[in-house]
Amino acid sequence: MRVIEEDICCTKTKVFIGRRALNEAIREIPEDNKIALIRQDSIDPSYIHQNVKRISLEIVLKGGEESKNIENVLKIVSELYSKGFDRSDYLIALGGGSLTDTAGLAAALYLRGLNLVNIPTTILGMVDASIGGKVAVNLKNMKNVIGVFYNPTMVIMDFNFLNTLPQEEFINGLAEVVKHAFTLDLDLYNYLRNNVSSILSRDDALLEEVIAMNVRDKLSIVKMDPYETKGIRIVLNYGHTIGHAIETLSQFRVSHGKAVAIGMVYEAMIGVELGYTKPYIVDKIKEILLMLGLPISLKDVGLGDNVSIEQLKNVVSRDKKIRRGRLAIPVVVDIGSWRAVEVTVEEFVEVFLKCVK
Numbered sequence: 001m002r003v004i005e006e007d008i009c010c011t012k013t014k015v016f017i018g019r020r021a022l023n024e025a026i027r028e029i030p031e032d033n034k035i036a037l038i039r040q041d042s043i044d045p046s047y048i049h050q051n052v053k054r055i056s057l058e059i060v061l062k063g064g065e066e067s068k069n070i071e072n073v074l075k076i077v078s079e080l081y082s083k084g085f086d087r088s089d090y091l092i093a094l095g096g097g098s099l100t101d102t103a104g105l106a107a108a109l110y111l112r113g114l115n116l117v118n119i120p121t122t123i124l125g126m127v128d129a130s131i132g133g134k135v136a137v138n139l140k141n142m143k144n145v146i147g148v149f150y151n152p153t154m155v156i157m158d159f160n161f162l163n164t165l166p167q168e169e170f171i172n173g174l175a176e177v178v179k180h181a182f183t184l185d186l187d188l189y190n191y192l193r194n195n196v197s198s199i200l201s202r203d204d205a206l207l208e209e210v211i212a213m214n215v216r217d218k219l220s221i222v223k224m225d226p227y228e229t230k231g232i233r234i235v236l237n238y239g240h241t242i243g244h245a246i247e248t249l250s251q252f253r254v255s256h257g258k259a260v261a262i263g264m265v266y267e268a269m270i271g272v273e274l275g276y277t278k279p280y281i282v283d284k285i286k287e288i289l290l291m292l293g294l295p296i297s298l299k300d301v302g303l304g305d306n307v308s309i310e311q312l313k314n315v316v317s318r319d320k321k322i323r324r325g326r327l328a329i330p331v332v333v334d335i336g337s338w339r340a341v342e343v344t345v346e347e348f349v350e351v352f353l354k355c356v357k
């Protein structure tokens with residue numbers, strides 16, 4: 001098991017990574033504090049119940065995007081209140097990114113914040129959603145519009161919870177691993193490239209190494225730019241401008257991981273067109289995505305000829321990275337290095353459509 005500790009703003013976050021990490025990590029919760037468990041229905045509760053005995057409040061939510069709403073946040077907050085939780089108590093969020101985002105927002109809002117312990121049960125949750133301090137829910141179909149920054153005290157990445165994770169969801173999360181490798185970490189890229197089949201067969205030791213590298217990469221960026229105000233954290237959005245457009249245009253039929261995978265390919269092409277990205281990067285990204293079983297083009301997910309300029313402009317112009325009509329995007333320069341570039345929405349869409357043809 002690995003332990004990584006980082007101070008982010010005023011929170012010391014301790015991350016435990018490995019099979020059966022829960023058993024050791026949970027001892028860090030003081031005996032006299034109350035524990036609320038917010039868990040996802042698709043996770044078998046027996047393992048958490050074996051390891052966490054003193055649960056004063058337990059709420060079960062449906063997994064997935066539909067449960068990411070303000071009603072669930074209010075339900076958690078009101079039950080915490082009725083059970084007399086105070087700010088020194090603990091809320092454990094057990095589930096995928098949708099659940100940790102929802103329960104995390106409740107933890108942030110209740111009495112202006114109690115201790116949050118994330119236990120992610122997907123790869124995406126482990127390498128991305130459970131660390132970094134962004135918590136949010138959707139309002140109708142507007143994604144993540146109600147949210148704050150709030151860092152967890154502890155994140156427990158216990159591989160026992162991955163036992164039931166379908167392989168397709170497992171692979172979806174690897175898109176974010178590829179993102180970290182290409183933008184920030186040449187060693188991670190080489191490690192991934194050399195161990196694809198063992199990673200796909202979920203070898204514990206390799207998975208532990210890959211997840212630890214990702215956690216360090218993400219936390220190093222978050223620490224420098226905790227509130228996304230310094231233009232550094234933008235790198236974590238690589239592949240996401242086009243990725244979000246694909247999610248929206250497909251009415252969320254295409255998963256986040258697949259959309260980001262395709263987004264990374266086109267954003268690499270855009271980087272080449274704009275003269276910032278070394279041309280060989282496009283083939284390198286495609287190669288690793290194909291090795292992992294991820295899509296590389298709009299056609300691979302049934303989109304393509306039917307995407308119009310107007311639809312794209314509409315979606316991209318609502319990107320949260322737009323300031324005064326200009327879109328700031330991170331581009332890969334070479335494997336493991338990146339820079340921010342500003343373009344207008346029109347320029348971005350024009351170059352994108354050129355790349356799609």
Ligand SMILES: NC(=O)c1ccc[n+]([C@@H]2O[C@H](COP(=O)([O-])OP(=O)(O)OC[C@H]3O[C@@H](n4cnc5c(N)ncnc54)[C@H](O)[C@@H]3O)[C@@H](O)[C@H]2O)c1
Binds near residue numbers: 131
């Ligand atoms: N806060 C952040 O920084 C951040 C970063 C990236 C993504 N996110 C958010 O994370 C969400 C996506 O998270 P996700 O990919 O983990 O998907 P998810 O939480 O929606 O889960 C995907 C599916 O897998 C199921 N599932 C999860 N864990 C399982 C397990 N161990 N066994 C069996 N089934 C399991 C869920 O029930 C669901 O049906 C999105 O809402 C996204 O906005 C947040």
